[in-house]
Amino acid sequence: MKVLVTAFAMDAHFNGVVPLAWALRAAGHDVRVASQPALTDSITRAGLTAVPVGADHQVQAAMGAMAPGVFALHRNPDYLENRPELLDLQFLEASASMLTAAFYAQINNDSMIDEMVDFARWWHPDLVIWEPFTFAGAVTARVTGAAHARLLWGPDLFLRVHDRFRQALDEAPAEHRDDALEEWLTWTLERHGAAFGPEVISGHWTIDQMPPSVRFATSRPTVPMRFVPYNGPVPAVVPPWLRADPGRPRVLLTQGITERSTGFTGLPRAGELLAAIAELDAEVVATVKAEERAGLPPLPENVRVVDSLSLHVVLPSCAAVVHHGGAGTWATAALHGVPQLALAWQWDDVFRAGQLEKLGAGIFLPPHGEGASAARVRDRLAQVLAEPSFRQGAARIRAEMLRIPAPGAVVPALERLTARHRAPAGQGVRG
16 A cells, blocks of 8 residues: 555654554555655654655744643643533634634645645555644545545544534534634635545544543544554663662653643743652652753752653653653553653643543642642652552553554554545545
């Protein structure tokens, strides 16, 4: 098969597609990865073939201005389940409009979509696999007749909310049935001579990397796939100090890729946090940006500060991890059975952290207000280290994940689904 993989230009979102792209290549399939030029180096460093398309998005600049207000809507751990405003059509419509205009249409800019469609019309992919925000992949597949699937990096929160929105719209008068996401995708497809279909939002099927206890139930076709860590440009090197027994519990403190690159973080300042955690009888390893390291106070001998470290290299030796709740960090820790203290503060991070606590594999500590002072983080981390139940809960999630087929094992299922869903050669879906 010819397989086109796509993710918008942000390393944290691209990293989640790499192991499956490797598996498809190892199975003998021809794989290309399309994204904005800013991601080209990351793609080629991953040993994959890049297709630069369009102009680089500017979403991080836009997020810098609007992110605090946007994310404030999603800090509540009951964002999906128990908030009455989610039953309100006006709230759902405003949320969909904001996400479409300020995020989806920005990271999938017109030039990216147009050039990806042009490439696919020339290359004729059989299958398009797209990161769940990268609707350019769905548009390209719809126009060219390729089968296509979303590859999730976390619980399918965004599609779940959109489904609730569509349900509310169906119950509203016809004149109030405005779906900004569907309208944007419809206009975009019409520009390429194709018609909208609901699978442009949901994919022909979904590839889900979450353990069953964190996965949303769905009636849509789903292929479960085990999460395999890939940390991107961070060198996967085992340093000498990591080969020795630390003699006491090792704790990792990390901000994650997205937080480090955007500056949006729920963690207290590194110096204050490290000083507090260092009071515990533990070896503390912290990833801190070079510019922030310069401002750190003198730290005790049980603290080791590094600029970056591949998570799958260090986490197997850790007794706990303190982090921002991001998808890659959460899943890598879960795969290695490491209890987590998640200071999650926005969107899906909050949901994952809440599920982690419900499953007894860690603690969710919202970082806003007095509850997430450095002393409070220290005290909750001490609880995670001291109580065996957290290790037991983390081990249960790890066992779940190891029972899920690895990327190489799901390739035959993807081959069968592609044969079922792709259009005959040269026949796209026309308007």
